[in-house]
Amino acid sequence: MADAARVRPVWIVVGAVLGALAVNLLIWLIGRGLGGSFVYLEAGGRPHTTTAPQGVITMTVVPMTAGLVAAALLGSRWPVMVRVAQVAGPLLALATVAMTFTAGFDGVSQIALTSMHVVIAVVVAGALQLLARTLGSPDRASRSTAAA
Secondary structure, X not given: OOOHHHOOHHHHHHXXXXXXXXXXXXXXXXXXXXXXXXXXEXXXXXXXXXXXXXXXXXXXXXXXXXXXXXXXXXXXXXXXHHHHHHHHHHHHHHHOOHHHHHOOOOHHHHHHXXXXXXXXXXXXXXXXHHHHHHHOOHHHHHHHHHHO
């Protein structure tokens, strides 16, 4: 594997987003194969016609890209911001799991969607670790100073 310090942040973001998207689409396909409808209930109790896989694509790509790009941009100026994102990013991905339980999805869809949130949390954590190494985290700087 390439040294993290040589990997451009844009490739970390692109790789993370595309990797999570591929896994989430596979989970969606498995969920559909197991009978998941991915239909949720609207406020009035009417079933909403599913937009999956478009919804899976949008809900994976948009928040991940926005969060990772923000972390990379802020982290390039203030490396500690990547460390903050390492806590906030996965927590937000896991906290939004609650929405799948309140939206009226069937059991298979709930399990699949919950799995997708976990995938995002894990991939975001890994991508942010790579960004921390690439952008030079405060921990790395203090170790370099201590070693000198």
